[in-house]
Amino acid sequence: MDARWFRAVSLAGACLLGLAGCGMGASSSDPKGQYDARSGRVIDPDNPNRETVFGEGGLGFGQGKSGDSEGGGGGIGVNSFLWRASLDTVAFMPLSSADPFGGVIITDWYTPESTPGERFKVTVYILDRRLRADGLKVAVFRQVKTEAGDWADSAVANDTPINLENAILTRARELRVASAR
Numbered sequence: 001m002d003a004r005w006f007r008a009v010s011l012a013g014a015c016l017l018g019l020a021g022c023g024m025g026a027s028s029s030d031p032k033g034q035y036d037a038r039s040g041r042v043i044d045p046d047n048p049n050r051e052t053v054f055g056e057g058g059l060g061f062g063q064g065k066s067g068d069s070e071g072g073g074g075g076i077g078v079n080s081f082l083w084r085a086s087l088d089t090v091a092f093m094p095l096s097s098a099d100p101f102g103g104v105i106i107t108d109w110y111t112p113e114s115t116p117g118e119r120f121k122v123t124v125y126i127l128d129r130r131l132r133a134d135g136l137k138v139a140v141f142r143q144v145k146t147e148a149g150d151w152a153d154s155a156v157a158n159d160t161p162i163n164l165e166n167a168i169l170t171r172a173r174e175l176r177v178a179s180a181r
Helices: 003-022 080-088 157-179
Strands: 034-036 041-043 095-099 104-107 119-126 137-143 151-154
Touching: 003 104, 080 119, 119 157, 137 157
Parallel strands: none
Antiparallel strands: 034 041, 095 104, 104 119, 119 137, 137 151
């Protein structure tokens, strides 16, 4: 036998075994399991409270309810109103990273024109799928330029993160009201 043929057959066999493993358990056509359209998962009558690695309901993309008034649907892991409001609020700063599944937005350093000797960086954490004040955390970092021309960490006013959180929450409420019309 040719070694390439043997590798190809082995790879095909491994793929088929992997695919066969994916089909194990109840499916929507399985008479034993019952498909729950609301949660998008199959309920096993022998073990209805079965837990998965991905938590209740398993892992799904784009399975949110279309009329979700809390903004938790739409396929992202966080509240969509908080997500969009956070992006709108920090839009004046360059984005370094934005993870809609983990709910983290990180900006790059931003230097205001009015104060060229200081720069800011913001990290927004969206902690919940519901539109709630405690579902949001903002961290603000500030650096000032030293006499040597290097950047050194500096304290941020205590109310700065709170003011940013309030601005995001206000914008999120506006987006929610606008979507209800």
